[in-house]
Every structure is written in C-alpha cells, then in structure tokens.
Amino acid sequence: MAVKRVGKMTAKRIVRFTLMEMVVVVAILALLGGIATPMFLNNLNKARVQTAKTQIQMFEQGILSFQIDTGKLPKSLDDLIKTSGEKKWNGPYMDKVKEVPKDPWGNAYVYSAPGSHGDFDIISYGADGAGGGDKFNADIGNWIESD
Numbered sequence: 001m002a003v004k005r006v007g008k009m010t011a012k013r014i015v016r017f018t019l020m021e022m023v024v025v026v027a028i029l030a031l032l033g034g035i036a037t038p039m040f041l042n043n044l045n046k047a048r049v050q051t052a053k054t055q056i057q058m059f060e061q062g063i064l065s066f067q068i069d070t071g072k073l074p075k076s077l078d079d080l081i082k083t084s085g086e087k088k089w090n091g092p093y094m095d096k097v098k099e100v101p102k103d104p105w106g107n108a109y110v111y112s113a114p115g116s117h118g119d120f121d122i123i124s125y126g127a128d129g130a131g132g133g134d135k136f137n138a139d140i141g142n143w144i145e146s147d
Contacts, residue, residue, distance in 0.1 A: 045127065045136040048104035052124045052140045055101060059109065059122050060142055062093035073113040073120055103140075105129060117143035 062080040067073055069090045074080060077100045080093040102108055103124035115121030123141040126133055133139065 048127070049136060049140065051104045052126075055103070056109070056122050056124070056140065056142050058094060059111070062091075063120060063122075065093045066091065074111075075113070077109060077111045077122075115143075117141070 059077060059080070063074060066080060066089075070086045070088045075084065078084070079086070079089075080091060081097060081100060083089040083091065100109070105124075105127050107125060107129045110123045110125070111120065113120040121141060121143065123139055125131055125139055126137045128137040130137075131139060
C-alpha cells in the first residue's frame with residue numbers, strides 16, 4: 001500500500017496570550033504580593049527587635065567583663081572596644097567588632113552609668129528612634145523584660 005503525499009503542510013501557529021489572560025495573571029500576582037508583603041515586613045521587624053535584644057545582651061557581657069578587669073564601669077560603650085587609658089584594661093570586650101554597632105534601625109545605643117534602672121542602662125529607642133512607643137517603636141533596654 002503506497003501513500004501519496006499531496007504536499008507538505010507547514011502551518012505555523014503563533015501562540016499569544018489574550019488580554020484577559022494577562023489581566024488574570026497580573027491580578028493573581030498582585031493578590032499574592034498583597035498577602036506576602038505584610039507577612040515579610042512583620043517578620044523583618046520581629047527579627048530587628050530580636051537583634052537589638054541580642055546586641056544589648058552582648059553589651060552587658062562586655063560591660064561585666066570590663067568591670068571585673070578594671071573594677072569600675074566603662075564611661076562609654078567605646079571603652080569596650082578600645083582602651084581609654086585604663087591600666088587594667090584587658091579588652092577588647094566585644095569580639096570581632098571595630099566600632100560599637102548601631103541598633104538594627106541605624107541609631108546609636110544609649111548607655112548610661114549609673115543607670116536609672118540599675119548599675120547601668122543600655123537602650124535602643126526602637127524603630128521610631130524616640131522614647132516610648134509600642135510594638136516595633138517600643139524601647140528595648142537591658143532592664144525591660146523580654147516576651
């Protein structure tokens with residue numbers, strides 16, 4: 001049985017998306033972005049608060065080590081990294097840092113000795129950089145209970 005070819009069929013079909021399909025895709029992407037973005041930002045803010053708490057704990061350990069070596073509290077957080085002329089200074093009291101780190105929002109930590117809540121106070125004013133506030137704008141200090 002012989003097959004006879006009449007001609008070569010080379011129909012090219014160009015695949016294109018319709019406007020409605022594009023609108024549906026964009027709508028789905030916008031919906032997913034609207035759900036995911038707040039969740040991401042909330043987790044980012046929680047991570048910044050936890051980072052500030054951890055850094056304050058590192059400062060506390062450095063201050064206590066400084067106090068054990070010198071018999072007194074440092075005048076500033078810079079004294080944990082470089083000597084201010086203390087004879088018994090045996091630092092640096094913070095590992096792998098060349099300068100005092102800023103809080104996760106880019107503001108300087110506030111250190112005071114004597115403190116109003118203990119021998120010394122270390123505080124970050126949170127996301128807004130101002131005293132007081134709530135949620136992510138709340139103050140984070142070495143005397144404030146963690147939740």
